[in-house]
Amino acid sequence: xxxxxxxxxxxxxxxxxxxxxxxxxxxxxxxxxxxxxxxxxxxxxxxxxxxxxxxxxxxxxxxxxxxxxxxxxxxxxxxxxxxxxxxxxxxxxxxxxxxxxxxxxxxxxxxxxxxxxxxxxxxxxxxxxxxxxxxxxxxxxxxxxxxxxxxxxxxxxxxxxxxxxxxxxxxxxxxxxxxxxxxxxxxxxxxxxxxxxxxxxxxxxxxxxxxxxxxxxxxxxxxxxxxxxxxxxxxxxxxxxxxxxxxxxxxxxxxxxxxxxxxxx
Numbered sequence: 027x028x029x030x031x032x033x034x035x036x037x038x039x040x041x042x043x044x045x046x047x048x049x050x051x052x053x054x055x056x057x058x059x060x061x062x063x064x065x066x067x068x069x070x071x072x073x074x075x076x077x078x079x080x081x082x083x084x085x086x087x088x089x090x091x092x093x094x095x096x097x098x099x100x101x102x103x104x105x106x107x108x109x110x111x112x113x114x115x116x117x118x119x120x121x122x123x124x125x126x127x128x129x130x131x132x133x134x135x136x137x138x139x140x141x142x143x144x145x146x147x148x149x150x151x152x153x154x155x156x157x158x159x160x161x162x163x164x165x166x167x168x169x170x171x172x173x174x175x176x177x178x179x180x181x182x183x184x185x186x187x188x189x190x191x192x193x194x195x196x197x198x199x200x201x202x203x204x205x206x207x208x209x210x211x212x213x214x215x216x217x218x219x220x221x222x223x224x225x226x227x228x229x230x231x232x233x234x235x236x237x238x239x240x241x242x243x244x245x246x247x248x249x250x251x252x253x254x255x256x257x258x259x260x261x262x263x264x265x266x267x268x269x270x271x272x273x274x275x276x277x278x279x280x281x282x283x284x285x286x287x288x289x290x291x
Contacts, residue, residue: 028167034105034134035169035200037065038223038244045235045246046107050076050253055099055106056286057278065105067137068095072253073109084143086114093127100132101290107135107169112148118159125160129167136160136168137203140190141175147183150190154197161198171225171245172199177206188216195222201245208232210241217242 037044047063049055050072058066073095074081074088081088092110099106108128113121125136138156140148153172160170172194176183191202202220205227207213213233217224223244228235228251238246259274266273 030105030132030134031167031169034065034107037105038201040242040244041239043235043239043244043246045248047248047252048072048109048250049099051095052098052290053283053286054252054256055102055104056289059102059104059289060286063104065107065134066099066102067107067135067247068092068099068109069248069250069253070109070111071250075253082111082139082141082143084112089114089124093124096128096133097131098290103289105134106132107137107171108133109137112139112142113156113160116152118152118155121156122159122163125168125170126163129164134167134169135171135200137171137173139173139175139203141173141179145179145181147175147179147186147190150193154193157194157197157199169200170198171201171203172197173203173205173225175205177204188219191216191220195220201225203227203245203247205247205249210237213238213243214241217244 044065046065046067047058048067048069049058050069055066071081073092077091079087079091092108096108110124114124115121128136140153142148157170157172174187174190176187176190187204194202199222201223203225207226208229210233213226224242225245225247226238226243227247227249235246263273
């Protein structure tokens with residue numbers, strides 16, 4: 027195991043979960059690093075949308091954009107985990123090959139989801155084969171966060187959550203992610219049954235970070251929230267200029283923004 031993998035793994039602490047903010051480009055990742063976040067993830071929606079591409083439609087359209095960004099972010103002095111949607115392929119060996127490229131570039135983790143573009147869940151055996159292939163190919167260098175969309179997709183999938191996570195844990199997943207799960211009691215019950223760290227997506231109307239910590243959650247992701255907030259902030263600033271209103275406080279200066287590039291030197 028590499029030291030970076032171990033450092034990232036150890037950030038998933040009981041009682042003090044890793045808050046993982048998700049970047050969508052070089053500047054957002056550098057700004058988060060400058061704000062003191064030791065680990066930064068990427069958001070597949072943000073990366074795809076910023077490039078004018080669809081997110082999670084099964085076409086693999088954002089694969090090269092994701093890989094390009096990952097190689098750039100690996101130059102930052104932070105631990106980077108990359109959202110690779112469903113792996114951009116249905117073939118375990120191709121997903122594993124992408125994982126090796128990311129690990130070789132210096133990326134410390136990946137997020138792999140089982141939701142499909144047609145609103146169904148990936149075949150369980152196939153998904154486990156993907157996880158096993160990625161873990162074997164990267165030889166302990168990559169923290170694999172296995173995401174199940176049982177609470178994310180429409181339909182009666184929620185009852186399959188525990189079975190899916192147990193299977194992914196047995197397949198070698200380092201972490202287990204259930205976006206859309208907000209009930210504290212259900213989160214507590216789920217966390218108590220798992221050995222691997224449970225990851226929950228932050229929701230503005232969901233449990234707070236202290237509540238999630240008390241429930242046994244060891245990682246809280248921001249997902250696409252920061253990207254969507256940035257879009258709203260940009261439009262709000264433009265509207266303020268148009269309407270003669272006061273601009274929001276705290277906008278970084280030109281010099282401060284220019285200095286972000288120094289993080290990649």
